[in-house]
Amino acid sequence: MRLSRYYLPLLKETPADAQIASHRLMLRAGMIRQEGAGIYAWLPLGFRVLKKIEQIVREEQNRAGAVEMLMPTIQSADLWRESGRYDAYGKEMLRITDRADRDMLYGPTNEEMITEIFRAGVRSYKDLPKMLYHIQWKFRDEIRPRFGVMRGREFLMKDTYSFDIDEASARASYNKMFVAYLRTFARMGLKSIPMRAETGPIGGDLSHEFIVLAETGESAVFCDRQLVDMDTPNKDIDFDGDLQPVIDQFTAHYAATDEMHDEAAFEKNVEENNRVSARGIEVGHIFFFGDKYSTPMNAVVAGPDAGDIPVQMGSYGVGVSRLLGAIIEAYHDESGCKWPTPVAPYHVGLVNLRAGDDSCDATCEKLYAELTSQGVEVLYDDTSARPGEKFARMDLIGLPYQVVIGPRGLENDEAEVKTRADGAKETMPVDTVAQHVGSAVLKALQYA
Amino acid sequence: MRLSRYYLPLLKETPADAQIASHRLMLRAGMIRQEGAGIYAWLPLGFRVLKKIEQIVREEQNRAGAVEMLMPTIQSADLWRESGRYDAYGKEMLRITDRADRDMLYGPTNEEMITEIFRAGVRSYKDLPKMLYHIQWKFRDEIRPRFGVMRGREFLMKDTYSFDIDEASARASYNKMFVAYLRTFARMGLKSIPMRAETGPIGGDLSHEFIVLAETGESAVFCDRQLVDMDTPNKDIDFDGDLQPVIDQFTAHYAATDEMHDEAAFEKNVEENNRVSARGIEVGHIFFFGDKYSTPMNAVVAGPDAGDIPVQMGSYGVGVSRLLGAIIEAYHDESGCKWPTPVAPYHVGLVNLRAGDDSCDATCEKLYAELTSQGVEVLYDDTSARPGEKFARMDLIGLPYQVVIGPRGLENDEAEVKTRADGAKETMPVDTVAQHVGSAVLKALQYA
Numbered sequence: 001m002r003l004s005r006y007y008l009p010l011l012k013e014t015p016a017d018a019q020i021a022s023h024r025l026m027l028r029a030g031m032i033r034q035e036g037a038g039i040y041a042w043l044p045l046g047f048r049v050l051k052k053i054e055q056i057v058r059e060e061q062n063r064a065g066a067v068e069m070l071m072p073t074i075q076s077a078d079l080w081r082e083s084g085r086y087d088a089y090g091k092e093m094l095r096i097t098d099r100a101d102r103d104m105l106y107g108p109t110n111e112e113m114i115t116e117i118f119r120a121g122v123r124s125y126k127d128l129p130k131m132l133y134h135i136q137w138k139f140r141d142e143i144r145p146r147f148g149v150m151r152g153r154e155f156l157m158k159d160t161y162s163f164d165i166d167e168a169s170a171r172a173s174y175n176k177m178f179v180a181y182l183r184t185f186a187r188m189g190l191k192s193i194p195m196r197a198e199t200g201p202i203g204g205d206l207s208h209e210f211i212v213l214a215e216t217g218e219s220a221v222f223c224d225r226q227l228v229d230m231d232t233p234n235k236d237i238d239f240d241g242d243l244q245p246v247i248d249q250f251t252a253h254y255a256a257t258d259e260m261h262d263e264a265a266f267e268k269n270v271e272e273n274n275r276v277s278a279r280g281i282e283v284g285h286i287f288f289f290g291d292k293y294s295t296p297m298n299a300v301v302a303g304p305d306a307g308d309i310p311v312q313m314g315s316y317g318v319g320v321s322r323l324l325g326a327i328i329e330a331y332h333d334e335s336g337c338k339w340p341t342p343v344a345p346y347h348v349g350l351v352n353l354r355a356g357d358d359s360c361d362a363t364c365e366k367l368y369a370e371l372t373s374q375g376v377e378v379l380y381d382d383t384s385a386r387p388g389e390k391f392a393r394m395d396l397i398g399l400p401y402q403v404v405i406g407p408r409g410l411e412n413d414e415a416e417v418k419t420r421a422d423g424a425k426e427t428m429p430v431d432t433v434a435q436h437v438g439s440a441v442l443k444a445l446q447y448a
Numbered sequence: 449m450r451l452s453r454y455y456l457p458l459l460k461e462t463p464a465d466a467q468i469a470s471h472r473l474m475l476r477a478g479m480i481r482q483e484g485a486g487i488y489a490w491l492p493l494g495f496r497v498l499k500k501i502e503q504i505v506r507e508e509q510n511r512a513g514a515v516e517m518l519m520p521t522i523q524s525a526d527l528w529r530e531s532g533r534y535d536a537y538g539k540e541m542l543r544i545t546d547r548a549d550r551d552m553l554y555g556p557t558n559e560e561m562i563t564e565i566f567r568a569g570v571r572s573y574k575d576l577p578k579m580l581y582h583i584q585w586k587f588r589d590e591i592r593p594r595f596g597v598m599r600g601r602e603f604l605m606k607d608t609y610s611f612d613i614d615e616a617s618a619r620a621s622y623n624k625m626f627v628a629y630l631r632t633f634a635r636m637g638l639k640s641i642p643m644r645a646e647t648g649p650i651g652g653d654l655s656h657e658f659i660v661l662a663e664t665g666e667s668a669v670f671c672d673r674q675l676v677d678m679d680t681p682n683k684d685i686d687f688d689g690d691l692q693p694v695i696d697q698f699t700a701h702y703a704a705t706d707e708m709h710d711e712a713a714f715e716k717n718v719e720e721n722n723r724v725s726a727r728g729i730e731v732g733h734i735f736f737f738g739d740k741y742s743t744p745m746n747a748v749v750a751g752p753d754a755g756d757i758p759v760q761m762g763s764y765g766v767g768v769s770r771l772l773g774a775i776i777e778a779y780h781d782e783s784g785c786k787w788p789t790p791v792a793p794y795h796v797g798l799v800n801l802r803a804g805d806d807s808c809d810a811t812c813e814k815l816y817a818e819l820t821s822q823g824v825e826v827l828y829d830d831t832s833a834r835p836g837e838k839f840a841r842m843d844l845i846g847l848p849y850q851v852v853i854g855p856r857g858l859e860n861d862e863a864e865v866k867t868r869a870d871g872a873k874e875t876m877p878v879d880t881v882a883q884h885v886g887s888a889v890l891k892a893l894q895y896a
Contacts, residue, residue, distance in 0.1 A: 007515055007578055009569025033565055035520055035527075036552070041565055042518040044580070050518070067455055070490040070498070072483055072602045073521060073585055074542075074554070079483075091547045094522075096554075099539045099589045104484070106522070106544075106554075117481055117489055121457025130455055132492070137521055137585070141547045154520045 001346065003381045007044050009033075010393060020216045022328035023148030025337055029397045031324075031345075038145025038153030045397060046324065048345040050156065053323050054135055056187050056342065057158045064180040064239050066131040066160050071113050073137055077103035079112045082297050092140045106139035111293050111315055114161045118311070119299035125165045125309065128301065129173055133160035135320060150218075150281070150325040160316040165301065167290070170312040174206055174288050175243040177316040179233050181210050181284045182250070184318065186232040187447050188327055189340030192283060193227050195255040199287070206288035206314070209257060214329040217279035222261050224253035225274040234448040257282075281326045288314040331421075337398025338420050341444035346379040348437055349399040351390050353406035355382050363405050363430055367415075370434035376441050395420070400444070401437050405430070449794065451829045455492050457481075458841060468664045470776035471596030473785055477845045479772075479793075486593025486601030493845060494772065496793040498604065501771050502583055504635050504790065505606045512628035512687050514579040514608050519561050521585055525551035527560045530745050540588045554587035559741050559763055562609040566759070567747035573613045573757065576749065577621055581608035583768060598666075598729070598773040608764040613749070615738070618760040622654055622736050623691040625764040627681050629658050629732045630698070632766065634680040635895050636775055637788030640731060641675050643703040647735070654736035654762070657705060662777040665727035670709050672701035673722040682896040705730075729774045736762040779869075785846025786868050789892035794827040796885055797847040799838050801854030803830050811853050811878055815863075818882035824889050843868070848892070849885050853878070 009030045018024040026032045031046025042050055058068065074096070080086035086093075086105075094106040107113070114132060122130065135158045145153050162173035178194065185192035194208040211221050213228070233246055254269045256262065257280070266275065291310040293299065300308035331338040341347060348371055352364045364380060371378050379399060381390050387406070394402050402418040409415055415433050418425045428436060457478045466472040474480045479494030490498055506516065522544070528534035534541075534553075542554040555561070562580060570578065583606045593601050610621035626642065633640035640658040647655040659669050661676070681694055702717045704710065705728070714723065739758040742748065748756035779786040789795060796819055800812045812828060819826050827847060829838050835854070842850050850866040857863055863881050866873045876884060 001515075005513060005515070005578075007517070007569065007580055030569070033568065035561060035564075036522065036524045037548075037550075039520045039522055039524075041520060041561065043565070044515045044517045047517045065453060067449075067453070067492045069455070069492045069495045072487045072489060074484065074487055074587065074602055076484045076487075094544065094546065096542065096544050098542065099591065100485075102484075113483060113489065116483075117491070120481065121455065121478070130453075132455055139522065143547065154522055 001379050003379060003383050006379070008397070009043065010396065018148065020147050020150070020329070021332050022150065022216075022325035025328055025332055025396070026148055026324065029337060032149065038142055038151070040149060040152060040154070045345045049324055049339070049343055050321060052343045053188060054156070054158075054320050057135065057184055057318055057320060060180045060184040060187070061133050061158065061160060063235070064131075064176045066133045068134065069132055070134045070136060071107070071110050071117075073106055073139070074104050075107045075113055077105055079116055080105065083112045083115075083293055084296060085112065092142065094139045094141045107136075108138055108140045109315075109317075110134070110159055111161070111313075112297070115293045115297045115299045115313070118163055119297065122163070122301060124302045125304055128163055128165045128311070129169055130163045131160060131173060131176070133158060133316075148325055149321045152321065155319065156321040158318040158320055162314040162316070163311045164313075165303070165309065165311065167312055170288055170290075170314055171206065172243070174286060174314050175247050176239050177286050177314070178208065178247055178250070179237060179239070179243050181286065181316075181318070182232050183235070185210060185212065185283060188323065188343050190283070190326065190330060191228060193221070193223055193255055193280070194250055195221065195223070195257050196251075196260055197257065197285065197287075198259060208286050209282050210284035210286075211257065211280035212283050212326050212330065213276075213278050214281050214326065215279055216329050217281045219280060219282070220258045220261075221256070221278055221280035222266050223255035223276045224270045225276050227253045227255055228276060232448075281322075281329065282319070283323055283326050284316070284318045286314065286316040288312075332398070335392070336396035339398045339400060341400045341441060342447070344400050345397070346377040346399050347401060347441045348376055348378045349394040349397070349402045350378050350380040351394060351402060351404045352380070352382055353387050353390070353404065355384050357407055359410050360405055360407060363410060367403060367405070367430070367434055371438060374434070374438040374442070376438050401440065403433055403437060449827050451827060451831050454827070456845070457491065458844065466596065468595050468598070468777070469780055470598065470664075470773035473776055473780055473844070474596055474772065477785060480597065486590055486599070488597060488600060488602075493793045497772055497787070497791055498769060500791045501636060502604070502606075502768050505632055505766055505768060506583065508628045508632040508635070509581050509606065509608060511683070512579075512624045514581045516582065517580055518582045518584060519555070519558050519565075521555055521587070522552050523555045523561055525553055527564055528553065531560050531563075531741055532744060533560065540590065542587045542589045555584075556586055556588045557763075557765075558582070558607055559609070559761075560745070563741045563745045563747045563761070566609075566611055567745065570611070570749060572750045573752055576611055576613045576759070577617055578611045579608060579621060579624070581606060581764075596773055597769045600769065603767065604769040606766040606768055610762040610764070611759045612761075613751070613757065613759065615760055618736055618738075618762055619654065620691070622734060622762050623695050624687050625734050625762070626656065626695055626698070627685060627687070627691050629734065629764075629766070630680050631683070633658060633660065633731060636771065636791050638731070638774065638778060639676060641669075641671055641703055641728070642698055643669065643671070643705050644699075644708055645705065645733065646707060656734050657730050658732035658734075659705065659728035660731050660774050660778065661724075661726050662729050662774065663727055664777050665729045667728060667730070668706045668709075669704070669726055669728035670714050671703035671724050672718045673724050675701050675703055676724060680896070729770075729777065730767070731771055731774050732764075732766045734762070734764040736760075780846070783840070784844035787846050787848060789848045789889060790895070792848050793845070794825040794847050795889045796824055796826045796849045796851055797842040797845070798826050798828040799842060799850060799852045800828070800830055801835050801838070801852060803832050805855055807858050808853055808855060811858060811863075815851060815853070815878070815882060819886055822882070822886040822890070824886050849888065851881055851885060
């Protein structure tokens, strides 16, 4: 993409109401623009990151055996009256009346609708298990939206729903999502720690929040350092095999959010120098809730013996738009974002220090073509801005690699390559740049 | 995908209120489920088609130089008060009040919001032209939603907006979209005919509807047969070059919807045996509207001379979800859908006539792996349903190729391959199937 044709409106001033780094940087780097309280437009640069995060989430859901579909944003109130949640949900639900005076709502989540869809199409235990998911915009009318996309009102969420004949089978579905989530966040460069969460009236131990450690996290968290150092299951893991050993490994150590924290247990079970007491951002939540919706909504299947059985359900959420904030919180410095390559809006920023100079232009065009043909995504700064502005802009938007072409370097046929993550700069012959940078990018896109 | 793990709830009965083929078939084939008047959930099979259509639209927008972003579904009423459309829009606008009593709305279109975004980020004529687009759910509170996804209330639309310094430049942007639209629909197997449309108070000739001919179309259309036979510009066309000759070629012949039709001109300008009088479905609409929004909303740029100039704008819509209906109307028979390969939910239906039989299972697994490894998308019917049910199901969902494996054929190491488009059946050695079907699919995915 040529910057001259792109739409990248950077902010010079830091917006006063942006309290955390990710919010500030997303506004300053022209990734988002606020269109209302907790409502954002995704400008081209932010949109690209959103799409990449969404695609990683999708790939790992598919790998785990979940099937994608898409439910509408607007739901009927009657559906929520069936489950009893219409009145219970409170003011966070955006309630709407259409022109025919029907009570509607902008879906904050989809347990009711997926249960309705399931019950209409599945009749027998032989058709189970099923796992369905969608990635769709939700709306929650937060009283105090803040922290940019971290706590917005209109937000993109991936929600999966599992349907099983009994609790043992439901646990297998739960385990699939548990492993899928570890992998999903790891592929974005995030170390997520599953922490036992409130299960509500159902009880049991089948609810986990996935927490990313970050100084600006919304809640205090406590865990054993061994969890932070634990290896993520690799892509060859068999989702149809027994995943319980993996789950056991990740749940053997102490890990709790503020709400669930037990200081005595923490001190008893965790060696002193392994005690991590930090702040965290919730990026996923998985939850088994049995027949909470299937019984009131009559989502039953014919069992192996006579009689209908309400299905055992679970739901599994990932905050897709929120993840942009979480990744920036984990990867930034004073100058801007430092995107991990798999979620970077572009892989390479190509900086032409003297646009209009024949030699600089020709060299940049050649590099642009060579990199692009390898599948490397290049944002080419072909504008007439001054070098200082170009450097600051590239640091701010935080692409993993910067390739700088200027008249002085070209006298020796040399280019400068900067790695944004560590700031390292290397001068190299122009004709080795495409191979050098291309192979670094492609290597970073591989995953275990 | 193995059908045993998929979610494909077919309907045996044809729903009474579904008046047209696409609506009936989408419900019967388990592609959509109605969740409210004019509101549909996209079940896994329908979702896949929706995504493929969206991706073709996206690729052709990018090729034409438009930059993708994403605006939120919920908009502030104040923005629409600026343009004067808040009161003018009427009851089709879904108006919402949030918990803080702010007037909001579910966006039916985005001229106001994109103008607001543009004016905040662009200052100089040197930054023009710009073309921005998004693919987002819209809501129009139709009084009488009908024809399934063809006239729903919540629908997916691609809308592009162009910003230019003067009318000549705006015409160049318009021409890019004109050509992109011809290509977009052609890649889905649709012959679209650009027809001059009402331009409203601005006048001029810069508004075209793109119409697909179909018996069930909502409006009567009239055109010269030469338009139907005209070749679509191929992918090597230079969008930065002069596209006017292409536009001239496509606008030289008579073509008009009901509203614009002039019977005398039709008879005068079109030879009798070239007069096409048919019904059509609108799948796209492009529109130049000058400073209609930029002047009231103060979207100006510094001009080359002193003083600010309001930008010249255009908008360009494609009905993404509606296209599913249009494609089915064009490609179906009594038994079901007949998807063109580029938009088919899967390319191949692999039918195991005796699931559980060692030889049938092993052969199917091998074919499944061989086809998948070529990039061919396979829906594998591994269920225990009876042959008649399996054949009817495959015809209904309409994948381009069916590969049938049964114990009788396997005695001679033979499989049957059926082409859904023409119903042709061919018996061939099992070990030639992957190569034969794979190359047919890959060839159909190439485009000019």
